[in-house]
Amino acid sequence: xxxxxxxxxxxxxxxxxxxxxxxxxxxxxxxxxxxxxxxxxxxxxxxxxxxxxxxxxxxxxxxxxxxxxxxxxxxxxxxxxxxxxxxxxxxxxxxxxxxxxxxxxxxxxxxxxxxxxxxxxxxxxxxxxxxxxxxxxxxxxxxxxxxxxxxxxxxxxxxxxxxxxxxxxxxxxxxxxxxxxxxxxxxxxxxxxxxxxxxxxxxxxxxxxxxxxxxxxxxxxxxxxxxxxxxxxxxxxxxxxxxxxxxxxxxxxxxxxxxxxxxxxxxxxxxxxxxxxxxxxxxxxxxxxxxxxxxxxxxxxxxxxxxxxxxxxxxxxxxxxxxxxxxxxxxxxxxxxxxxxxxxxxxxxxxxxxxxxxxxxxxxxxxxxxxxxxxxxxxxxxxxxxxxxxxxxxxxxxxxxxxxxxxxxxxxxxxxxxxxxxxxx
Amino acid sequence: xxxxxxxxxxxxxxxxxxxxxxxxxxxxxxxxxxxxxxxxxxxxxxxxxxxxxxxxxxxxxxxxxxxxxxxxxxxxxxxxxxxxxxxxxxxxxxxxxxxxxxxxxxxxxxxxxxxxxxxxxxxxxxxxxxxxxxxxxxxxxxxxxxxxxxxxxxxxxxxxxxxxxxxxxxxxxxxxxxxxxxxxxxxxxxxxxxxxxxxxxxxxxxxxxxxxxxxxxxxxxxxxxxxxxxxxxxxxxxxxxxxxxxxxxxxxxxxxxxxxxxxxxxxxxxxxx
Numbered sequence: 001x002x003x004x005x006x007x008x009x010x011x012x013x014x015x016x017x018x019x020x021x022x023x024x025x026x027x028x029x030x031x032x033x034x035x036x037x038x039x040x041x042x043x044x045x046x047x048x049x050x051x052x053x054x055x056x057x058x059x060x061x062x063x064x065x066x067x068x069x070x071x072x073x074x075x076x077x078x079x080x081x082x083x084x085x086x087x088x089x090x091x092x093x094x095x096x097x098x099x100x101x102x103x104x105x106x107x108x109x110x111x112x113x114x115x116x117x118x119x120x121x122x123x124x125x126x127x128x129x130x131x132x133x134x135x136x137x138x139x140x141x142x143x144x145x146x147x148x149x150x151x152x153x154x155x156x157x158x159x160x161x162x163x164x165x166x167x168x169x170x171x172x173x174x175x176x177x178x179x180x181x182x183x184x185x186x187x188x189x190x191x192x193x194x195x196x197x198x199x200x201x202x203x204x205x206x207x208x209x210x211x212x213x214x215x216x217x218x219x220x221x222x223x224x225x226x227x228x229x230x231x232x233x234x235x236x237x238x239x240x241x242x243x244x245x246x247x248x249x250x251x252x253x254x255x256x257x258x259x260x261x262x263x264x265x266x267x268x269x270x271x272x273x274x275x276x277x278x279x280x281x282x283x284x285x286x287x288x289x290x291x292x293x294x295x296x297x298x299x300x301x302x303x304x305x306x307x308x309x310x311x312x313x314x315x316x317x318x319x320x321x322x323x324x325x326x327x328x329x330x331x332x333x334x335x336x337x338x339x340x341x342x343x344x345x346x347x348x349x350x351x352x353x354x355x356x357x358x359x360x361x362x363x364x365x366x367x368x369x370x371x372x373x374x375x376x377x378x379x380x381x382x383x384x385x386x387x388x389x390x391x392x393x394x395x396x397x398x399x400x401x402x403x404x405x406x407x408x409x410x411x412x413x414x415x416x417x418x419x420x421x422x423x424x425x
Numbered sequence: 426x427x428x429x430x431x432x433x434x435x436x437x438x439x440x441x442x443x444x445x446x447x448x449x450x451x452x453x454x455x456x457x458x459x460x461x462x463x464x465x466x467x468x469x470x471x472x473x474x475x476x477x478x479x480x481x482x483x484x485x486x487x488x489x490x491x492x493x494x495x496x497x498x499x500x501x502x503x504x505x506x507x508x509x510x511x512x513x514x515x516x517x518x519x520x521x522x523x524x525x526x527x528x529x530x531x532x533x534x535x536x537x538x539x540x541x542x543x544x545x546x547x548x549x550x551x552x553x554x555x556x557x558x559x560x561x562x563x564x565x566x567x568x569x570x571x572x573x574x575x576x577x578x579x580x581x582x583x584x585x586x587x588x589x590x591x592x593x594x595x596x597x598x599x600x601x602x603x604x605x606x607x608x609x610x611x612x613x614x615x616x617x618x619x620x621x622x623x624x625x626x627x628x629x630x631x632x633x634x635x636x637x638x639x640x641x642x643x644x645x646x647x648x649x650x651x652x653x654x655x656x657x658x659x660x661x662x663x664x665x666x667x668x669x670x671x672x673x674x675x676x677x678x679x680x681x682x683x684x685x686x687x688x689x690x691x692x693x694x695x696x697x698x
């Protein structure tokens with residue numbers, strides 16, 4: 001700008017009188033731009049509002065749900081207050097028992113015992129029954145009972161055990177890391193965070209299994225997709241279009257249909273087994289499905305088109321002159337491929353693998369239909385905790401873990417795609 | 426091309442093609458095997474088939490459950506398509522005119538439903554929709570499907586708008602056309618292929634959507650995928666394959682339409698001659 005100002009003579013702006021029209025012009029231009037920006041925003045507005053309210057907000061609420069812990073606090077406000085000063089170890093004193101009796105009566109009347117009971121049941125199993133049973137009996141007791149401690153213990157001896165009181169005290173805070181710890185097989189014991197006993201471990205295994213299956217699927221997809229994408233990319237446009245159509249057909253077919261197809265192919269009296277039996281290749285049907293083999297095979301089939309299409313889009317842009325140049329300089333076909341062609345496809349390999357991996361760790365339908373009991377993946381345990389055990393906090397915590405994995409992988413994917421674009425230029 | 430090829434090169438060329446063929450067979454065989462089995466006379470899946478019949482298709486059409494499921498799927502997919510294309514299309518027009526960071530950020534928000542695993546979306550929507558009473562209603566399911574469909578519309582339409590030559594609009598305006606005439610006579614006809622293909626994307630997404638519907642639907646709103654899921658879980662009969670064959674047919678027709686539209690769109694925007 002300054003440089004231009006020095007060449008004042010040929011610049012018409014320099015001659016214009018003070019009160020400069022150019023400034024006025026620029027100002028009005030900025031106003032017009034701002035109006036246009038606002039107009040564009042108003043077009044995006046409805047859509048943004050919809051996605052924000054109906055999608056982003058529910059996501060945030062789910063995040064909250066994974067740490068929220070107000071069930072006990074809301075149902076038992078008096079005990080919660082009473083237990084603040086209590087050191088866990090011995091039994092609490094009479095006022096705490098009296099407060100519990102008061103809270104129990106109110107909760108029974110308001111029918112909120114189940115809410116707190118289900119939460120406490122996650123800490124000590126049997127707590128729900130204890131609360132419901134005590135809630136039923138306590139209303140028959142006179143309000144002028146002198147020792148609620150004795151009264152409650154006589155209703156159920158378990159009120160004399162400190163572990164039940166510990167469970168209540170542990171849940172008198174509005175937020176908890178309980179669900180996240182459970183999701184990775186940890187718990188908060190008397191002396192800090194510790195691993196749960198071997199036989200109760202579940203979710204860490206499921207997470208590791210999800211990652212292992214997804215890695216296997218990604219590797220298989222890469223190996224199968226590379227030659228397909230290469231052939232399509234180097235075919236003439238007519239053949240390439242036809243081959244692409246063959247890849248796109250399964251891509252467009254419902255995952256449910258494709259998984260069902262694998263069931264008929266692979267089940268005990270399925271197509272593959274009946275053909276092998278008739279040919280005499282085997283004596284008894286093979287177990288091909290409802291096991292790890294079936295899950296990996298079917299997931300590979302479901303996700304293969306994504307890999308082929310990603311690799312193809314990168315390979316299509318590769319200039320074959322480089323490979324020819326390498327050949328003319330004395331490289332053999334293998335060297336030219338390995339040292340010149342392959343490195344140019346790394347970006348596609350990286351983004352295709354990331355995409356397939358991301359889709360694999362979140363997959364639900366295929367493992368649910370084709371996997372056995374020991375092939376459960378993380379998405380299924382989310383659905384299980386939501387529908388079967390109705391442990392929404394744990395389902396939310398597992399979802400948040402899955403979401404964190406997926407989003408960080410997408411961030412990586414974005415960077416890879418970015419370098420792809422830069423390399424392309 | 427008169428290059429002299431070594432034997433090694435011939436072998437790798439052959440090897441690559443062989444692997445490619447095997448890969449394509451792996452991709453297509455499961456889908457192809459289903460189709461003839463749906464015409465099987467008996468309920469066992471053995472090749473060669475004992476006889477050909479249409480009884481499973483007839484069974485589908487006469488079954489109350491399957492007919493309801495089909496009706497539900499069509500109602501939900503059609504309403505989803507209209508809503509998602511309208512809302513998403515207008516948003517794409519706005520996004521196209523924005524610049525820089527705000528454009529990238531807004532696009533990221535709008536396409537986020539596509540990136541998040543289905544089961545996570547299903548849980549989040551279920552937890553928020555049930556207290557408000559919209560889970561277990563057609564409205565709730567259409568709303569969820571619209572959210573899942575919007576990313577496809579935004580992506581397809583912004584890509585098409587990028588190829589749109591804005592000078593055409595300016596030329597028309599300079600010749601005296603009003604803004605509405607410009608949109609009606611120039612923008613819409615050129616964008617029509619993109620509009621139709623995003624509509625097809627949304628329709629198929631909604632028609633195939635399973636897990637979110639599973640969490641949100643009450644028995645009244647059971648769609649085809651849910652009906653298929655129950656079938657596959659309980660007892661795999663050829664009726665499932667008849668339904669699957671119809672699914673495959675629908676996907677194939679949609680695929681052909683989208684491909685044709687894509688080429689037509691490239692032609693209109695001057696990329697192909």
